[in-house]
Every structure is written in C-alpha cells, then in structure tokens.
Amino acid sequence: MGLDLTADAVTLTQQLVDIESVSGNEAAIADAVEQALSGYPHLTVQRFGHTLVARTDLGRDERVVIAGHIDTVPVNGNLPSRLTDSDLHGLGSCDMKGGVAIALRTAATVPAPNRDVTYVFYECEEVEAERNGLFLLSQSHPELLQADFAILMEPSDAVVEAGCQGTMRVDVLTRGERAHSARSWTGVNAIHRAADVLARLNAYEPRRPVIDGLEYREGLNAVFVSGGVAGNVLPDECRVSVNYRFAPDRTEDEALAHMREVFSGFEIEVSDSAPSAMPGLTVPAAAAFVEAVGGTVNPKFGWTDVARFSVLGVPAVNFGPGDPHLAHKAEEFVPLAHLRSVEAQLRSWLAGDDA
Amino acid sequence: MGLDLTADAVTLTQQLVDIESVSGNEAAIADAVEQALSGYPHLTVQRFGHTLVARTDLGRDERVVIAGHIDTVPVNGNLPSRLTDSDLHGLGSCDMKGGVAIALRTAATVPAPNRDVTYVFYECEEVEAERNGLFLLSQSHPELLQADFAILMEPSDAVVEAGCQGTMRVDVLTRGERAHSARSWTGVNAIHRAADVLARLNAYEPRRPVIDGLEYREGLNAVFVSGGVAGNVLPDECRVSVNYRFAPDRTEDEALAHMREVFSGFEIEVSDSAPSAMPGLTVPAAAAFVEAVGGTVNPKFGWTDVARFSVLGVPAVNFGPGDPHLAHKAEEFVPLAHLRSVEAQLRSWLAGDDA
Secondary structure (H helix, E strand, O other), X not given: OOOOOOOOHHHHHHHHHOXXXXXXXXXXXXXXXXXXXXXXXXXXXXXXXXXXXXXXXXXXXXXXXXXXXXXXXXXXXXXXXXXXXXXXXXXXXXXXXXXXXXXXXXXXXXXXXXXXXXXXXXXXXXXXXXXXXXXXXXXXXXXXXXXXXEEEOOOOOOOEEEOEOEEEEEEEEEEOEOEEHHHHHHOEOHHHHOHHHHHHHHHXXXXXXXXXXXXXXXXXXXXXXXXXXXOOEEOOEEEEEEEEEEOOOOOHHHHHHHHHHHOOOOEEEEEEEEOOEOOOOOOHHHHHHHHHOOOOEEEXXXXXOXXXXXXOOOOEEXXXXXXXXXXXXXXXXXXXXXXXXXHHHHHHHHHHHHO | OOOXXXXXXXXXXXXXXXXXXXXXXXXXXXXXXHHHXXXXXXXXXEEEOOEEEEEOOOOOOOEEEEEEEXXXXXXXXXXXXXXXXXXXXXXXXXXXXXXXXXXXXXXXXXXXXXXXXXXXXXXXXXXXXXXXXXXXXXXXOHHHHOOOEEEEOOOOOOOEEEOEOEEEEEEEEEEOEOEEHHHHHHOEOHHHHOHHHXXXXXXXXXXXXXXXXXXXXXXXXXXXXXXXXXXXXXXXXXXXXXXXXXXXXXXXXXXXXXHHHHOOOOXXXXXXXXXXXXXXXXXXHHHHHHXXXXXXXXXXXXXXXXXXXXXXXXXXXXOOOOOHHHOOOOOOEEEHHHHXXXXXXXXXXXXXXXX
C-alpha cells in the first residue's frame, strides 16, 4: 500500500503507524516514504540505508532542516492503530509518526516554501547512537545537514521546546578490603563507604539556570548501585552509577569537572556522555520560527537529537504533536488537534500567505 | 586403595586428601572410611547416604560425639597433596581432613575409651544446609547424636574454640517512585533513601559480650547492595543485604528483633538465619575436656555445625588442627605439629593413662 501524501495528517499518521517499523526493521516504511516522495519534482530525494533526505533547491536566503525518525520502540500490544474522535492510538503515534506525517505532508504540498527545506526521515533513533541514522548522516554527509536552523519533530505537546539538557553517567567507586563477615574488624566495608556518596546526592542542590529566558532544571541521581561478593564477605568494591542532567550552558567537559568536584575524594569512571544543546533562540531564523508558531517556548529537559545539530553549529528546537511523557508507553497516542495545529503552524511559517 | 588407620596421622591425612571428595562426590571417601572402620569389632558402624556413624557401646557414664565432615570445597589446582618438613598442603588438608584423620585414628586405636564415643563422618558440609549430612542425621536419627558433649573437629588452630556466633541476613528495602532522570523532581529516588541505611551501619557499635569468660565480637555489615532500573530512570527500589553476626547470648528471635530496631522505619526481609551456640563450658563434660587439652579456650566467631548440637541440647566445641583462616583457600595446609598435638590431646582425654 502506497502512502497518500495528499491525504490529511490524521489519515497519513494512521497509515504510517500501521507499517510496523521497530528499530532495525525500517525497510518497509523507508520504501514507502521514498516511493511517495519521489513523485514530487520539486524535491531531490537521496537514500542512505533506511534514512531519506529530500531537499528543495530554490535558492532561498535561508535553509532549514525538518527531521524525524521513522523507527519505534518494540511492539507492546499496541498495533494496529485505533482512532477515536479525539485521538489516534498505537505504537509510534506519539513518538513520532505524527510528526513524520506532518513533515511528509509539508514536503509534498508546499512546493515553493519561502525558505529552502531539507527534510530528513531517519532510522534507528531508539537504539544505540552508533546506528542512529541522523548521527550516521552527520558523519558521512555533514553538508546535507548544514542549515540556518533545524526543527526536530519529536513530541513536544505541540509547542516549541528549545535546546536540550546534556546527560552524563559516571560510576562513583568506593574501595574496601575483603574479610569474612564473622571477623569484620579485619576488613573495610566498601558498601558502608558509599554512605558518603549517597549523602552528597541527598545534599545536592541542582541548578536552575535561565538561558534565553527559559528556566532549565538540572538533576543528579543515582540510577544504579551494586556491590557484594558473597553473603559472608565484606565487599571490597561498591559502585554507584550517577546520572547528571546538565543545562545547555555547560559543556560535557564542564559537566565532568563538576562531577569530579561533587565526588572529590572518590574514584569516578565516565560510562556515558552526550552534550547539551543551547536553545539558540537569538538566531534570526529561530526567532522568526518561534514568532510564527505563536511565541510559546518551553525548555527541553530530556536529551534529544537536537544536540546533534548543535554539534554541527545549527540551532535546533523540538516541535511536534503529542505528549512527550507518553513516549515509549504502550498506551501512547497523539491528539488529532495536535496534528492539525502543528501542521497548520509549520505550513504557515513556510508558505507565508499561501497557508 | 584402602585406608590404614594404624598409620600415623600425617600419612592418614595425606591419604584422605588424595581421595577427591568435593561436596556431592563423597562416595569414594565414604566407601574407604566405611571399609576401614568396619574392621574394628569395638565399633558399631552405620551408613546414611555418605554419612557414617561409628559407636562404642561400653556402658560408660558419659557419651561424647566426635564429628567431622568429609567433603571439601571445589578443586582449585591444589591436588594431589604435597608434604614438606613442617606442613601438609592440599585441598581439604586444613578444612578438614586433618581433623577427620585424627578422629579415624582415635576410633580405631582407642578400643576402650573412658567415655563412650559416637564418631560421625558426614557429607555436604560445604553446601546448602538441606544437604548437610549432620543436619540430615539430626532430622532422621536425632537419638544417634544424643550425648553429654560434642567435639567438632573443624580447624581451630589446635586449641578449643567454644560455641559459635549466630548469623542472620536481612534485606533492608527502600522504596521510591520511578521517574525519567531528565525530570527527576517528578519522582523519588530509592537509592538516595538508602543513605540512611548505610549511615546507621556506619554508626553501629557492635557488642562484645563476655560469656563463660570468653569475649565474643558481633558484627553488622552490608554484604550486598542493589538497585536500578535503567540508566535514565530514578529507581523505585533499593535493597541492602545486611549480615548480622550475633553472640551466643542471643537467639535468632532476639537477633531479628534487634535488626527491626536498628532499621526501624524500613521494610526488612529475612533471607537467611542460623542460631548461635552457647560455649557450654560450665557443663562438667566440657570442663573436663578443656582441662584435659590444656585449658586454653578461644571464642568461635564464625558459624559452624556446633550450632546443630546446641539445638539438640548438646554442648559442643570446635577443636581441630589447622588455621581456620586458611579454610577455602587454594593454598590451605595443615601444620604437622597440629596433627600430632591434637591427636595426642584427644587420645589422652579419652584413654586417660593409656595415652
């Protein structure tokens, strides 16, 4: 079944949801998207794996990227889709085939946008970074992502969520000396030493910096703790895995320096790190977009692929239909009102008075 | 190869070590022990699985049990045995074939002891209690373990170690509320709540009660800690597994009540419990034994099967060759001097002037 890009956004979202596309299984949906886009002469379509890039080339002063991933988390009893009067339910309806449908409709039906647009529909966002289609494209063809501004159509409650917080995971280690627990005075208990690590976490006061008028909220949390050798042995190691969510005014290096300071005296090992993205709302293209969509902007607390644009020097925001809290939940859905309002706003911004 | 119970204790220990008998694989060593003992008309020999009971029945006023396990922990590059001028090295040399050899020699070569003796050579001490030969015997034939006094020939540095401390493991649980770590203020971190559990462990002052003139030392230690759901989720549960080693003046019920007090406000789950054993040195048979072996008595900190005798109302001590700290180590060995002194003392006590 082909996709009909002239159908309304609700119908198109439903068609996309009903093509199962769990990460690693995007061939069918990528084929459908490629076939649908290739019918439009105003678009140049290129495919890289199961990632599609469709560009207008009208010589406009500005170029913007509009991007969305076509994969989903695993099926969880939530296929096929189910439509009610107000919502569309089903796997990927919220995260993020609603946004993809709107981008596809816009690509097809706004043939002469007032800015050149690079549409990116990419694979494997829900799995490890090494397979992420946007990451792979940024490595192999960074020139295709060059733009004045980027919009990532992740669910954001149909309002702009700017920037994103960075995330770093460090393991804080305590050491001790093994001993039989019946003669515990001959050893040193590494788990007991972790009391101070947890006490520092409890005492920690996260920053709430205001950046471009938006209040971000940092967080510092133990996400794992482990230690122990046997039921009768004082353990010689304990590991507290801590996740630091840091606001866009900190780089990864600064975040790590901060962790070293908070846990001074303890050994730490970085196990994961991803940069933040500045909201970038002072850039003219971004400011114009925010104004066009009504002026409401919230800070983005979670990490998203907008940080990949930030790394390339492209300011980027999240703007898509659906409640981000429903992402990855079996009961995810997208409000039909979101699909309509986001499409109308995007179309208005790109088409000006044609909308 | 048969065992020669008239050979010296060093030779016999070496023969026993060289019959591999990792827990569950005691058939060969039990066969050898059974065959060797069955040649002595002063002994009544019974077999239960791979556990052997050999009794004298001379109508003495007193009866004592002398017991030792015939299994070992797994092979660890420490077979066959190796003899030096001062020590015998090899799996089980310390824990506890040296003690078994002495008991076997005594059984064979003291045909008319001044007290009736029940020798017990049992299987599966190094594994779960349900398979322990002494435990099984205490369930199926408790009358065979009835006595005025018992000696467990576990390694105790060739001096008497009296009683044993009890051991209990409780899991202390903290609860929280899951949330995405990018919006941590919407949840409650269960690992952070464990700070108070660890703080109480650090502040805890273990008792050192003096019982029958012996100073015991309690201990309270975290032996495991675990918690965590995913790298980006505030965990809703954390579990600190705590091992309480309690002196012989506390019952298991009292130990549990104490744990509930120490961790008041937290949920706790008992995962393991074994009673302590009172030193029982005021019982005449025990006092006579201590006097016969030179009067030196130390408290036993670790848990041993003496507690199984305590449960049956039989006072019991540990008394065997070898350093208990070497038990379960690849490099375990038994000093030849221990083999000789322990045998001489036991023989002297049982045979009086015949020694």
